[in-house]
Amino acid sequence: MAAQSAKSVAPPGFKSHNHKHCIERAVTHAKQSCQANGLQFTAIRQRVLEILLTQHKAMGAYDILDQLKEDGFNSQPPVAYRALDFLVQHGFAHKIERLNAFIACHSPENDHTPTFFICRLCSSVVETQPELTRGALGKTAKDVGFLIEQTVVEVEGVCPNCR
Amino acid sequence: MAAQSAKSVAPPGFKSHNHKHCIERAVTHAKQSCQANGLQFTAIRQRVLEILLTQHKAMGAYDILDQLKEDGFNSQPPVAYRALDFLVQHGFAHKIERLNAFIACHSPENDHTPTFFICRLCSSVVETQPELTRGALGKTAKDVGFLIEQTVVEVEGVCPNCR
DNA sequence: TCCATGACGCTATAGTATTACAATAGTGGT
DNA sequence: ACCACTATTGTAATACTATAGCGTCATGGA
Numbered sequence: 001m002a003a004q005s006a007k008s009v010a011p012p013g014f015k016s017h018n019h020k021h022c023i024e025r026a027v028t029h030a031k032q033s034c035q036a037n038g039l040q041f042t043a044i045r046q047r048v049l050e051i052l053l054t055q056h057k058a059m060g061a062y063d064i065l066d067q068l069k070e071d072g073f074n075s076q077p078p079v080a081y082r083a084l085d086f087l088v089q090h091g092f093a094h095k096i097e098r099l100n101a102f103i104a105c106h107s108p109e110n111d112h113t114p115t116f117f118i119c120r121l122c123s124s125v126v127e128t129q130p131e132l133t134r135g136a137l138g139k140t141a142k143d144v145g146f147l148i149e150q151t152v153v154e155v156e157g158v159c160p161n162c163r
Numbered sequence: 164m165a166a167q168s169a170k171s172v173a174p175p176g177f178k179s180h181n182h183k184h185c186i187e188r189a190v191t192h193a194k195q196s197c198q199a200n201g202l203q204f205t206a207i208r209q210r211v212l213e214i215l216l217t218q219h220k221a222m223g224a225y226d227i228l229d230q231l232k233e234d235g236f237n238s239q240p241p242v243a244y245r246a247l248d249f250l251v252q253h254g255f256a257h258k259i260e261r262l263n264a265f266i267a268c269h270s271p272e273n274d275h276t277p278t279f280f281i282c283r284l285c286s287s288v289v290e291t292q293p294e295l296t297r298g299a300l301g302k303t304a305k306d307v308g309f310l311i312e313q314t315v316v317e318v319e320g321v322c323p324n325c326r
Numbered sequence: 327t328c329c330a331t332g333a334c335g336c337t338a339t340a341g342t343a344t345t346a347c348a349a350t351a352g353t354g355g356t
Numbered sequence: 357a358c359c360a361c362t363a364t365t366g367t368a369a370t371a372c373t374a375t376a377g378c379g380t381c382a383t384g385g386a
Contacts, residue, residue: 040352042364061342076367081343097260098315100342100373115300117309130303137278137318140293145323146280152261154315155300160308205333224373239336244374249333263342263373328386335380342373349366356359 023053029108030092039090044073048083049104052093057123058101096125098154103127113151119159126159186216192271193255202253207236211246212267215256220286221264259288261317266290276314282322289322 030049034041051067052059061080069075084102087093093104096116105114106127117126141148193212197204214230215222224243232238247265250256256267259279268277269290280289304311 040363044365074366077343078345078367079365082364097317115303117304117307119309120312126307126309128303128307130299136293136299137316140278140291141280141318141320144280144289144291145326146282146289146318147321147326148318149283149320151319152315152317153300154260155304155309155311156314157304157312158310163308163310203333207334237335240374241336241376242334245334330385331383333380333382336378338376340373340375342371344371345369347367349364351362351364353362354360356357 019054023050026053026092026104026108030087033090033092033108037090039086044068044079045083045086047071047073048080049087049092052087052102052104056103056106056125058096058099058103058118058125060099060101064102094127096154097152098156099125113153115153115155117159118154118156119162120156121158121162124159124161182217186213189216189255189267189271196253196255196271200253202249207231207242208246208249210234210236211243212250212255215250215265215267219266219269219288221259221262221266221281221288223262223264227265257290259317260315261319262288276316278316278318280322281317281319282325283319284321284325287322287324 027046027050030046031041033039047068048064051064061077061084064084065075065077065080068079073079084093084095087104088095088102091105091111092108093102094114094116095102096118098118103116103125107129110129112129114127115130117128119125137148137151140146190209190213193209194204196202210231211227214227224240224247227247228238228240228243231242236242247256247258250267251258251265254268254274255271256265257277257279258265259281261281266279266288270292273292275292277290278293280291282288300311300314303309
C-alpha cells in the first residue's frame, strides 16, 4: 500500500475534492484542540494523523508504522499504537473494527457517533452521522436498561463509484 | 475463562432464563436447517456451536480451541476457524468485531441484521434487532448511493444487571 | 470407475496488539 | 534554578488473532 499524492484521492461522501485542504484543516484543528485542552500534540502524533489523512481509507497500524519508519521515526509497534490510541481517544481518528484499521476523523469538530460505510471493492471508507441511529439504538437501550458508552456502526458494501 | 454450568448463566435480553433449553433449541434448529439446505452439520461444527451456546458471552477462537482440545478434538487453529466460519456464514453464530470473538446467534430462525449490546463489566453480549437501525442506515445509504451488504452494529456500555 | 467437491489433519507463517521497563522530556510548585 | 511529578518515548519481548498451503479422505454425480 504505497503513499498517494495529496490531491483528489478517494472521496469523502464519495465525491471528489481537494484533499490537501482537508489535511491542513484537520491538523490545524487537532493542534488547537489539544492546546485548548492541555494535551500534547507531539511530532509523532501529528505525523500519524497526517498519514491517516492522506487517504480516505482505513490504514493498519503496521502500514502506519512503515510510513513512520520512512520518515525517520521509531518503528516499534507501540509507537504507532500509542499515537493511534491518543488520536482515537480524543476523537481525531477512529478505529474501524471490521478492518482492524484506523482512519482519520472526518468531522472532528462535532461530538458524534459515527457510522462508517466501507466499500468492499475500492476500500474507501466514508464517515457519516445518521442521528437516527443514535435515536433508534437509544430507544432500544432504554427499553432494556442498557447504558451506552460507545457504539460501533460499520456498513460494508459497494460505494456509488464502484457500482 | 472456565466453562460454566448449563443453567441460568448470563441473560438474553439481560433476564435470567433456563439456559439448557436454548442450547437444545438452537442445536436442533441448526441441524434441521443444514439438512434442509444440503449442508453438513458435522461433529466439530455442532460441538463448536454447543460451546458457543454455553454462555451469552463472546468467545475467542482460541478459547473454543481449548474446549475442543478437552473434548478430544483436534486443536489447530484452522479447526476452530473453519467451524466458526461455517457457523457465521450460515447464520448460526456471529462475530463480534469489537471483541474479535464469536457468539451463538440468539434467534437464528429469522433473517436479520443484529445489533449487539456488550457489557463492559460482565462481558455479556445480547443480540437485539432494532429494525429502526436498518431503516435509518438504509436511508443514509440510499442518499449516497451505497449498496449495503453487511452491517456491524455493536454497542458497548453497562448492562442493567451491572448498573 | 473416474472425477469433482467439501471437510478435515497438520505445519507453518502472517497479521494485529500488548506488556514491561528504562530513559527522557514537559509541567508546575517552591 | 531546582525538585518532584507526570506524560511521553525507546526498546525488546511476547501474546493474541487469523490465514495459507497442501495432503488425505469421504461423498456423490457423470
